[in-house]
Each structure stands twice: as structure tokens, then as C-alpha cells.
Amino acid sequence: MDLAAPQLYHNPMRITFWGAARTVTGSCHLVETSGATLLLDCGMFQGHEEGRNREPFPFSAEEIDYLILTHAHLDHCGMIPRLVREGFKGRVISTPPTADIARLILLDAAHLQEEEAEREARKAVRRGEPPPAPLFDVGDALAAMDHFSLRVGYGEEVELGPGVKVKLHDAGHILGSAIVELSADGHTLVYTGDLGSWGRPIVQDPSLPPKGDLLISEGTYGDRPHRSFQESVDEFREALTTVLGRGGTVLIPSFALERTQEVLYVLYLLWKEHDLPCGTHIVLDSPLGSAITRAFARYPDWFDEEGQRLFSGEENPFRFPPLSVTRSVEESKRLNHAGGGYVIIAGSGMCTGGRILHHLRHRLWRKEDGVVFVGYQARGTLGRAIVDGAKRVRVLGEEVAVKADIWTINGFSAHADQEELAHWIAQAHAPRTFLVHGEDHALSALAQRLTRQGLRVDIPDVGEKVEI
Ligand SMILES: [Zn+2]
Incomplete structure (x- = not known):
């Protein structure tokens, strides 16, 4: 007689890394589950990658049910107005301070976009070309704020759909910043957003990592220590x-x-x-x-x-x-x-x-x-x-x-350094860890260190898809 427990069938949870893959800006990860389609952050590319902000989204904005926003930095929230303009009808989940601060950040970014578009329009007129439109304007930023309708505190569990649950934990990075614990289809994904450094003023230290099957961690300073x-x-x-x-x-x-x-x-x-x-x-x-x-x-x-x-x-x-x-x-x-x-x-x-x-x-x-x-x-x-x-x-x-x-x-720095990241990630005990939000050398150094500690670590490319 076979006494083995019956195999439970779970739908897969599918994650695609669309931003901050082998780079530090443009954080955006798509999570598809049987109960809901979600985005983890929708950030702007900055510095030499700015041009990527004008590329079409590689997913349908209309099909996103929820956007979980970890914190109000522009490289995590900056593309929300464009997402709304392109048909996002879902809800944004964040802590109350993140929602409040994101409003200021997005309105400021919209003003800057409008100013830049005006400058570019003058140049275009001189060249006899059609003037470019701003990436988004103040109206788009205000429209985006109407979607910030799920404000949750740390440790509160929110049900988002059949079997889909989310809980935010203190990331200790900036005021209101959150680590995401997302459960669906029998799997749990943990996403650091940006992880803070210990012993800094104003913010709390980062929370202990929640347990998950898959961890997505930032690695901005994965190759170096900070001074205290x-x-x-x-x-x-x-x-x-x-x-x-x-x-x-x-x-x-x-x-x-x-x-x-x-x-x-x-x-x-x-x-x-x-x-x-x-x-x-x-x-x-x-x-x-x-x-x-x-x-x-x-x-x-x-x-x-x-x-x-x-x-x-x-x-x-x-x-x-x-x-x-x-x-x-x-x-x-x-x-x-x-x-x-x-x-x-x-x-x-x-x-x-x-x-x-x-x-x-x-x-x-x-x-x-x-x-x-x-x-x-x-x-x-x-x-x-x-x-x-x-x-x-x-x-x-x-x-x-x-x-x-x-x-x-x-x-x-508001980011954990190599030592802090390695320690925190080891405490998470996740069967698989994906490193994002870092330049290649920083992510590789952190991956090597974690691999020596016996962890299974990957550095995903843009558009790479994983299933759990
Ligand atoms: Zn940040």
C-alpha cells in the first residue's frame, strides 16, 4: 500500500523581472497568479537609462489588478502616472506615509516632465519637427493618486483575491518603506523593495525576513561595506x-x-x-x-x-x-x-x-x-x-x-551594505533568491558570497521569467 501523502496541485506563481534587472533604477516586477495579476513597484529609469521610460510597457496595464508599492522613491513609483494613462484600473497598495509622500514625488516629477517637454518642443519647432509630449503631466499624476486606495500598516494582512494575500513589513529604508510578503496559489514570495541599513536615525531597523519560497532582494551595495x-x-x-x-x-x-x-x-x-x-x-x-x-x-x-x-x-x-x-x-x-x-x-x-x-x-x-x-x-x-x-x-x-x-x-546610505544584506538574506532561508536593483559587479559579488553560504542565487536579466 502506498502511504505517501497525496500530491497537492498548485497553480504556478509566475514572476517576470521588467525593471531594476542588473541595474539600480526602474524597479518593476510582474507577478501572475490564478487569483490576481500584480505589479511590485512601477519605477522610473534614471541616469543613462532614462530613454527606457518611453518604451511601451511589456505587459498590458489594463490587466494589472493591484500594484504593490514598496516606497515612494521615484525609481519605484515614478511610472505609475503613465501606467494609469495606459489603462491601469486597479488599486495601489502602500503604507499611509508612502501614499502621502508619493503624491508629492509624482506631482514634482510631472512638473519636471512638463518643463522638459516644453524645452524639447522649442527645439523641435526650430527643427521643423512635431513637439514631443511629456512622459506624463500633472493631470496624470493626480489621476494616479485616485488609485492609492489601499493603505495598510505593517503586519496587517489584506486579502486581494481568491487565495491571494499580502502583508507589508518595515524595510527600514525610508519612512513608510515596506518589504512585501505575497501569498498565492500555495506559494509565498518575499520582495525587499529597498532594504535599509541598521542603526540609522528616524526610521526603524529593517524587520526580520518573513518566510517564503522565493526571495527577491535588492543588492545596491552588494559588493561593499558602508562606514557606520x-x-x-x-x-x-x-x-x-x-x-x-x-x-x-x-x-x-x-x-x-x-x-x-x-x-x-x-x-x-x-x-x-x-x-x-x-x-x-x-x-x-x-x-x-x-x-x-x-x-x-x-x-x-x-x-x-x-x-x-x-x-x-x-x-x-x-x-x-x-x-x-x-x-x-x-x-x-x-x-x-x-x-x-x-x-x-x-x-x-x-x-x-x-x-x-x-x-x-x-x-x-x-x-x-x-x-x-x-x-x-x-x-x-x-x-x-x-x-x-x-x-x-x-x-x-x-x-x-x-x-x-x-x-x-x-x-x-539608506541601503543595507554587503554584510547586512548577506546576513538578512541568510536569515530568510528562502529556497531560491533573485538579486535585483544593483549594478552587475555589486550583484555578482553578493551572489558569490551567498552561494558560498550555500544559497541558491540567480541574477535575472530583463524580461526573465520564473515560476514557483
Ligand atoms: Zn529607495
């Missing part, structure tokens, strides 16, 4: 005191989301400890950064313990005496003529647009000034060229010599 956050604060202090001490001004190109709030938080602590030279002015010159900072202040319950304690007290790390916020373009321009003693925080973080460009044009050639990079600089961006040691760069159409001091502080 405290070491980075020390380095940051040194950069500031060196430049400010000799009468210079410090520029900080900063991502409007999370990094700006972290930098403000650290500047607040330095100011409190009397570590900044007397008379230092700190200026947040980023309309988007200011709006997101106000959004953060609406979610103090989502901060880590230290953040909750600080924000519940009399003082506010986002509002302290040497800090001012520019209200207009004129105020921003006046900073070009200010002398030394300023710390100017402006976007964009990789110097691909925004007010930082005006500041760089006015200060990059001044050897008493300094530029402190506190975030990842993707290939093909102006920020990467400066960090890589270019002696001359083009800024707003003008050639500028790089004479200012350049500092790169990588421990402010």
Missing part, C-alpha cells in the same frame, strides 16, 4: 568644519526624500552639540524637500524610538534656529551672492536638475567652498562625474572647473 552611521557623522562634521572654518560655503546635493530629513536631523544634533562654527546659516533650498519634511512631521508614530522622543519634545530637528527655508526662486538666487558660512541643502541628489545646478555653477570653481555628497550617484549623472574626479564639468550648458573640495560620505 556614527563614523559618517564624524566625517560629515569634519567636512563642514573644514570648509566653514576657512570661510567657505558647503553645498549638499540631497535627495528630497529621507536624505534631506536625515541631513537636517544630523545638522540639528551637531548644532545642539555646538559642533558647527558660530554664525553658520543652514538653508534648505528645496521646495520638494520642504514639502516632504512637513509630510514626515505628520507621521511621528512611524519614527524610531529616538525620533519619537525628539519630536515629542519642545524642540524639533526640522525647525531649529540656524535653519531657514527658501520660499521663492529669488531667495534661492540671492544665495549665489552670499559669501561663506552657509550650508545649502538643495536637490536633486545626483545633480541631474533642480536648484543645486545653480549653486554648483556659482561655487564649484571656488576652492574655498565644498560639495558634500551624501547619497548614491548613478552612472551618467553629473554627481557621479564630480565624485569620480572630473576636473571640468558642464553645468547648465556652461563648462565649470571643479576646484571646490569634494567629499563623499557613503555611510548615510
Whole structure:
């Protein structure tokens, strides 16, 4: 007699990697199950891959029932307006802070797209060609927000269809960021989104990995360690005191989301400890950064313990005496003529647009000034060229010599480093792991390390399909 348990038949869960495959931007993975068709993120390509944003979606937007958005960074949410324009009728699932912040990010991106389209249209008219349409406009971004109708907290289970369930866990990457645990057809898929680094301010540490049959993990810093956050604060202090001490001004190109709030938080602590030279002015010159900072202040319950304690007290790390916020373009321009003693925080973080460009044009050639990079600089961006040691760069159409001091502080990273990734992924015990969201060398280094630990690891190509 055969006593073996009867074989249960499960429909396969099919995953196709459409973005952030062997690259860091454009996160987008399609998941097909018998009960629902889902997307994990729908992000924009940035840097040298920007052109891919105009390619048609490799799937039908109309057939997507749910989009699970891990967090509000543009490379994870930036194509949602286009998805809606192309027929997406489903619902977006995210945490409440992610929905709130994504609104600001998408509206800002829509404005930038409209401005760029206007510039391109002028050029096209001169060439006698038809003007190009923006990738999406403000109307598309507002329409996209109507789909953000499923806001869930960490640990809450939501049923999406017959046998399809999702739960979000804290990814510790930026405020509201989530790890996805998606179950369907008897299988469980775990997707990190972007995984945070341990011991950073404001956000909690990443949650322990949920159990799954298949893990999709990011690997941005899969090939290197970070300095600890405290070491980075020390380095940051040194950069500031060196430049400010000799009468210079410090520029900080900063991502409007999370990094700006972290930098403000650290500047607040330095100011409190009397570590900044007397008379230092700190200026947040980023309309988007200011709006997101106000959004953060609406979610103090989502901060880590230290953040909750600080924000519940009399003082506010986002509002302290040497800090001012520019209200207009004129105020921003006046900073070009200010002398030394300023710390100017402006976007964009990789110097691909925004007010930082005006500041760089006015200060990059001044050897008493300094530029402190506190975030990842993707290939093909102006920020990467400066960090890589270019002696001359083009800024707003003008050639500028790089004479200012350049500092790169990588421990402010919102991403786990190699050690943290390897440890977290090993704890997941997933039978199969797929590495995405990293340049090839970073993913290969991480894959080698994980393989030595006995894990089965793959690095999928764009369009690669797997079934579980
Ligand atoms: Zn991110």
C-alpha cells in the first residue's frame, strides 16, 4: 500500500523581472497568479537609462489588478502616472506615509516632465519637427493618486483575491518603506523593495525576513561595506568644519526624500552639540524637500524610538534656529551672492536638475567652498562625474572647473551594505533568491558570497521569467 501523502496541485506563481534587472533604477516586477495579476513597484529609469521610460510597457496595464508599492522613491513609483494613462484600473497598495509622500514625488516629477517637454518642443519647432509630449503631466499624476486606495500598516494582512494575500513589513529604508510578503496559489514570495541599513536615525531597523519560497532582494551595495552611521557623522562634521572654518560655503546635493530629513536631523544634533562654527546659516533650498519634511512631521508614530522622543519634545530637528527655508526662486538666487558660512541643502541628489545646478555653477570653481555628497550617484549623472574626479564639468550648458573640495560620505546610505544584506538574506532561508536593483559587479559579488553560504542565487536579466 502506498502511504505517501497525496500530491497537492498548485497553480504556478509566475514572476517576470521588467525593471531594476542588473541595474539600480526602474524597479518593476510582474507577478501572475490564478487569483490576481500584480505589479511590485512601477519605477522610473534614471541616469543613462532614462530613454527606457518611453518604451511601451511589456505587459498590458489594463490587466494589472493591484500594484504593490514598496516606497515612494521615484525609481519605484515614478511610472505609475503613465501606467494609469495606459489603462491601469486597479488599486495601489502602500503604507499611509508612502501614499502621502508619493503624491508629492509624482506631482514634482510631472512638473519636471512638463518643463522638459516644453524645452524639447522649442527645439523641435526650430527643427521643423512635431513637439514631443511629456512622459506624463500633472493631470496624470493626480489621476494616479485616485488609485492609492489601499493603505495598510505593517503586519496587517489584506486579502486581494481568491487565495491571494499580502502583508507589508518595515524595510527600514525610508519612512513608510515596506518589504512585501505575497501569498498565492500555495506559494509565498518575499520582495525587499529597498532594504535599509541598521542603526540609522528616524526610521526603524529593517524587520526580520518573513518566510517564503522565493526571495527577491535588492543588492545596491552588494559588493561593499558602508562606514557606520556614527563614523559618517564624524566625517560629515569634519567636512563642514573644514570648509566653514576657512570661510567657505558647503553645498549638499540631497535627495528630497529621507536624505534631506536625515541631513537636517544630523545638522540639528551637531548644532545642539555646538559642533558647527558660530554664525553658520543652514538653508534648505528645496521646495520638494520642504514639502516632504512637513509630510514626515505628520507621521511621528512611524519614527524610531529616538525620533519619537525628539519630536515629542519642545524642540524639533526640522525647525531649529540656524535653519531657514527658501520660499521663492529669488531667495534661492540671492544665495549665489552670499559669501561663506552657509550650508545649502538643495536637490536633486545626483545633480541631474533642480536648484543645486545653480549653486554648483556659482561655487564649484571656488576652492574655498565644498560639495558634500551624501547619497548614491548613478552612472551618467553629473554627481557621479564630480565624485569620480572630473576636473571640468558642464553645468547648465556652461563648462565649470571643479576646484571646490569634494567629499563623499557613503555611510548615510539608506541601503543595507554587503554584510547586512548577506546576513538578512541568510536569515530568510528562502529556497531560491533573485538579486535585483544593483549594478552587475555589486550583484555578482553578493551572489558569490551567498552561494558560498550555500544559497541558491540567480541574477535575472530583463524580461526573465520564473515560476514557483
Ligand atoms: Zn529607495
